[in-house]
Amino acid sequence: MRRSFAPSVVAKRKDRGEDDDGDDDEDWNINQVSKKKTGKKDHLLSSPHMCPFRKPLTPLGNQPLANRHGLSAHEEFIKKLLSKPFKIPIPNYKGSSFGSRALGIRRQGARCALHDPCEENALVLYSPPELSANEQLKVDMEKQPVHVVVDPLLCKVLRPHQREGVKFMYDCVTGSQIPDSYGCIMADEMGLGKTLQCITLLWTLLRQGPDAKPTIDKAVIVSPSSLVKNWSNEITKWLGSRILSLPIDSGTKDEIDTKLERFLAQQGRRSPTPVLIVSYETFRLHARVLHKSSVGLVICDEGHRLKNCENQTYQALTLLKCQRRVLLSGTPIQNDL
Ligand SMILES: Nc1ncnc2c1ncn2[C@@H]1O[C@H](COP(=O)(O)OP(=O)(O)OP(=O)(O)O)[C@@H](O)[C@H]1O
Incomplete structure (x- = not known):
């Protein structure tokens, strides 16, 4: 001063x-x-x-002590701290069996639905039970079920009968329609857009569930060979590159087996190709491989082709490890399905 x-x-x-x-x-x-x-x-x-x-300047002797590298004691301490090798704090910890999976950041707080159930035109497939104010105080919000809402991308194109169809199929495959039953027949007339309804169901199950996580991780679509490509095109038409399908319509036995094995080996929420599309013939011929692992949903297009239960394709489909099943047919009556 x-x-x-x-x-x-x-x-x-x-x-x-x-x-x-x-x-x-x-x-x-x-x-x-x-x-x-x-x-x-x-x-x-x-x-x-x-x-x-x-006045003479303060003598250097008053400065904090510096080591021979020119670092102060505090800098030396920080350097030592940062150069310590990382040690796993749990003794004998081996890590997850999915070596490639990165550690994520745990979500904190209450779960929430992927899409807004209150949005105009929203198609809500599942609503959690309403809680009283008193119950809300008691429950663990991190474990509360959430709404399942169809992606607005699809909601805006679905026609009224298709909205009903999607809701019907969702209720059936999740066991809400009939307890302990997880299948249905979608029998809209030809040209009413059953494919889009199934794609909507698939996309919803692959991304959402009441537990705020996907309901299924993989699905198989079985169709007449002439429609395999059509299914793949329709998925791209409505969902773009959001999911990749794996259509198998040609190839040697070994090639197909390898593709199927790779498809079945996928696990977890983000399978690169979660939808397999195969013909009835391919399914029957490669059933041995397909029976090795389970899938979340199977859709059988033109299901009236499964004429009776002695049919080999029918047998192969029955043995598939899959609980949720949808059968599509514009003419279900002719075969007494
Ligand atoms: N909501 C929609 N808006 C616009 N186009 C649609 C809609 N729903 C379906 N389509 C189109 O209508 C066409 C016929 O639909 P789709 O093939 O799904 O009918 P389908 O009920 O499966 O008939 P089929 O019984 O012959 O298989 C397709 O090109 C599809 O993309």
């Missing part, structure tokens, strides 16, 4: 007998310092490097 040199202030200071060895450079007086502190006036004055008007 600079001292005032106003004559009145200087006079007052002198009256009070204040000495001048404060911090201010301007007030430093080499004669006084030499008399009071060192008594080496002559020596100081005789030094050719000593300025008589400016």
Whole structure:
């Protein structure tokens, strides 16, 4: 802090007998310092490097200690801390069996639906039971079921009868229509858009569920060979690149087996190709591979082709490890389905 040199202030200071060895450079007086502190006036004055008007700088000895690398003790401590190798805190921890899976950040707080159930035109397939204010205080919001709402992308194109159809199929395959039954026949007339309804169901089950996680991880569509490509095109038409399908309509036995094995080996929420599309013939011929693992949903297009239960394709389909089953047919009556 600079001292005032106003004559009145200087006079007052002198009256009070204040000495001048404060911090201010301007007030430093080499004669006084030499008399009071060192008594080496002559020596100081005789030094050719000593300025008589400016106090000497603080000696370096007052600075924090530096090591031989020029780091202060604190910097040295931080460096040591950061260079410590990472140690797994759990003894003998082996890690997950899915080596490629990265650790995620656990979601905190209440679960929420993927799409807004209150949005105009929203198609809500599942609503959690309503809770009273008192119940809301008691329940664990992290375990509360959430709404299942059809992606608005599809909602805006679905026609009224298709909305009903999607809701019907969802209720059936989730066991809400008939307890412990997970199948249905979708028998809309030809050209009413059964394919789009099934794609909507598939997309919803692959991404959502009341537990705020996907209901299924893989699905198989079995259709007449002439329609395999059509299914793949319709999926791309409505969902773009959101999901990739795996249509199998040609190839050698080994090639097809390899593709099927790869499809079945996929696990978890984000399978790269979660939808397999095969013909009835391919399904029957490769049933041995397909029976090795389970899938979340099977859709049989033109299901009236499964004429009776002695049929080999029917047998192969029955043995597939899959609980949720949808059969599509524009003409279900002809075969007594
Ligand atoms: N909501 C919609 N808006 C626009 N186009 C639609 C809609 N629903 C279906 N379509 C189109 O109508 C056409 C016929 O639909 P689709 O093939 O699904 O009928 P389908 O009921 O499966 O008939 P089929 O019994 O002959 O298989 C398709 O090209 C489909 O993309």
